[in-house]
Amino acid sequence: MASETAKESHGSAHRRPIVRAFELLGQRWTLRILWELRDERLTFRALRARCGEVSPTVLNRRLKELRANAILDHDEAGYGLTECGQELGRHLLALNDWARRWAEQLGTDREA
Amino acid sequence: MASETAKESHGSAHRRPIVRAFELLGQRWTLRILWELRDERLTFRALRARCGEVSPTVLNRRLKELRANAILDHDEAGYGLTECGQELGRHLLALNDWARRWAEQLGTDREA
DNA sequence: TTATCATGCTACTAATTGTGTAGCGTCAAG
DNA sequence: CTTGACGCTACACAATTAGTAGCATGATAA
Numbered sequence: 001m002a003s004e005t006a007k008e009s010h011g012s013a014h015r016r017p018i019v020r021a022f023e024l025l026g027q028r029w030t031l032r033i034l035w036e037l038r039d040e041r042l043t044f045r046a047l048r049a050r051c052g053e054v055s056p057t058v059l060n061r062r063l064k065e066l067r068a069n070a071i072l073d074h075d076e077a078g079y080g081l082t083e084c085g086q087e088l089g090r091h092l093l094a095l096n097d098w099a100r101r102w103a104e105q106l107g108t109d110r111e112a
Numbered sequence: 113m114a115s116e117t118a119k120e121s122h123g124s125a126h127r128r129p130i131v132r133a134f135e136l137l138g139q140r141w142t143l144r145i146l147w148e149l150r151d152e153r154l155t156f157r158a159l160r161a162r163c164g165e166v167s168p169t170v171l172n173r174r175l176k177e178l179r180a181n182a183i184l185d186h187d188e189a190g191y192g193l194t195e196c197g198q199e200l201g202r203h204l205l206a207l208n209d210w211a212r213r214w215a216e217q218l219g220t221d222r223e224a
Numbered sequence: 225t226t227a228t229c230a231t232g233c234t235a236c237t238a239a240t241t242g243t244g245t246a247g248c249g250t251c252a253a254g
Numbered sequence: 255c256t257t258g259a260c261g262c263t264a265c266a267c268a269a270t271t272a273g274t275a276g277c278a279t280g281a282t283a284a
Binding site for chain 2: 020029087103
């Protein structure tokens, strides 16, 4: 069970997909960006507005990275999820249900 | 379909749960920590080793935050997921499948 | 033509956050 | 009483993000 430990050289190339995914998604704004694009294309500025006027510096950096990873693409209509990105989007949608229950639980814990 | 737009006052208190979740999960190491704890309890030091010797400063900060949000708890056996955290863990497991397909696709795209 | 406006995006500084290493206080074992 | 592991803090340095200004481009309109 601990046989994986050896593989865990934190080089860069052959890191497990899930870990690479976490590195990508675990950056500020990445999840939010995907969420806002979950069912519509948005222009740079519209997307920025949805994210509470994030710094364009970061937004652009994320967008580039996400495009490089084939999760987003860009056309005249703006930014949007690729097919692969949409699959990811569906997972986020599932997370939404979890989040609601989570928030509810936290709320009741604290009010009582 | 765009009827949600109005709700998007980016105040702070009544932010949608999913957005709060993204703020929490979208911090460096948070997803990874949850992943490493997905099916076993780990001590601080063991967990740190699993995460490639993250700085204990950040690790401890995340652990505190996650505990404050009832996603983790801590006992003599170390850190582990709460019931709520385990549900989240299951979502991450699902993400694992996505990540594999994603990596595969990226790989073939580039080799060709 | 010139003015207006929105678009995507870059530049630059300040503030926040993360990294890396050392090490403290506590405990159990030798 | 040394040794080692534990959870964790301190602190200086590096990297990332925030916040704002503004440019180049293209469309619209006077």
